[in-house]
Amino acid sequence: MTTAAKIAVIGLGAMGYGMASSCLRAGHQVWGVDVAPEPVERFRADGGQAGELKEIAGTLDVVVVSVLNADQTAAVLFGPQGVAPLMKEGSVVVACATVSPDFARTMASQCGERGLLYLDAPISGGAAKAAQGQLSIMAAGSEAAFDAAAPALDAMAESLFRLGEVGAGSAMKAVNQLLAGVHIAALAEAMTFGMTQGVSPEKFLEVIPQCAGTSWMLENRGPHIAAGDYTPLSQVNIWPKDLGIVLDIARNAKFSAPLTAAALQQFLAAAGMGLGGQDDSAVAKVYARNAGLTLPGDE
């Protein structure tokens, strides 16, 4: 990058804060925006720009939308305080929430009517990778949208996938979330099943990662259960939302997804136990409660 771009990151949660910081580190002028004042002030102290979004929106090159879901994305772009009507022609919206492909196409169309570019750009990798500018971004949109978003993408992504037309990014994200959610629940099911047969979580983690039963999520989340540490790096609450999106898409496509459905029920049970704010590996507590097992940390 030879020229500093003007970038706003809307949504300074665990992911968005790291993404905004990565843009800052790359030398851009970055505005951090959130409904909560604390992260906004913290980001300004880190070197972010001051000034209200509505006042600077017309000068921005890139608006990165890193909020929770489709409703928040729509509100941020086109709600009463929406930023899209204030943006200049040819600037680009980079939409990172997990949404349905149809929703992404609707947003892209509404942006297009205003002369704005739109990148369907769900992210994967977690808060640590977001902070390091090493996200995987499953992006889809026009060449012009990719070009306009390049300053932000280069700063935020380690792996940038170019997946085709708007909607293809959200489709791939849904596929990834289906697998990730099922694999977390499968890890919890297998580890607690093993405990009923005398296989300790430690022994499980010593053997299974070297066998055909392993997964990325097993190796990432398994140690949380073995340590009894449910500090929420990714919350239980993510999964009723994301697996719900997957199953909404599947229902519209008349696609039967029994493993996804079973995994969703386990995450709903965890949320029903009051564990929604804990790390998603806490789905193991549903299995442990059902089977009368004591997990590490619960002695």
Add this chain to the structure above:
Amino acid sequence: MTTAAKIAVIGLGAMGYGMASSCLRAGHQVWGVDVAPEPVERFRADGGQAGELKEIAGTLDVVVVSVLNADQTAAVLFGPQGVAPLMKEGSVVVACATVSPDFARTMASQCGERGLLYLDAPISGGAAKAAQGQLSIMAAGSEAAFDAAAPALDAMAESLFRLGEVGAGSAMKAVNQLLAGVHIAALAEAMTFGMTQGVSPEKFLEVIPQCAGTSWMLENRGPHIAAGDYTPLSQVNIWPKDLGIVLDIARNAKFSAPLTAAALQQFLAAAGMGLGGQDDSAVAKVYARNAGLTLPGDE
């Protein structure tokens, strides 16, 4: 190894033949035994010993039992032609089939009554690793059993796990099979779900292995579906058996395993479609049929 041991491998299927060959390559005297004459003759041509099992059983140091299930294991050891009553005191049975921990304990007890050692030693890794002497062996038993089995274990295993008392090996294998079976079905579910949203199997395999949704099975079996190649490296029929064992153990422990149960239904549906002898990735055909999709190779 300084001394050649006398080893019989009972069951010369895809796994057993490779295990017997690995023992041969390590310099031992090896008898290959099977109900089918063809692999027995082939193994003798490869350098295996001639002579009927009943005639040489009393001279063996190690008997490796590499058959399909518990019934075959019991028949091989204690049936009308069973080898256990013919073996010499202090020799060892290495039992490799996927069985319940209770069954393993029963076999070990019956062997112990005859002065025989018993190693509960399920295997993981597939036919190619078996042929190369690079299996993972989830072994459990006494120190004496490990020592007596060492010539065969050293020849067959890349990773030898020592998991405690008899039953612990079968327990760990059940945990691994739970995960492996669920992950194969999840791969099939995700890849076909993606196809309904315009994500091709090729694009899926380009992106997902670099994301949090990946698994060992996804990376191993995914290419089979993308290539439309269902040459049975591991058959669909394995999974009704192995997930059935998992769910039998779970039921006895009053352990609720909804993902395992959902995966089993998909493999049963595949077997019901007449795909039992195909590669286990053919479970994707259940999803494709339900959703009206055309998989690669089915055009």
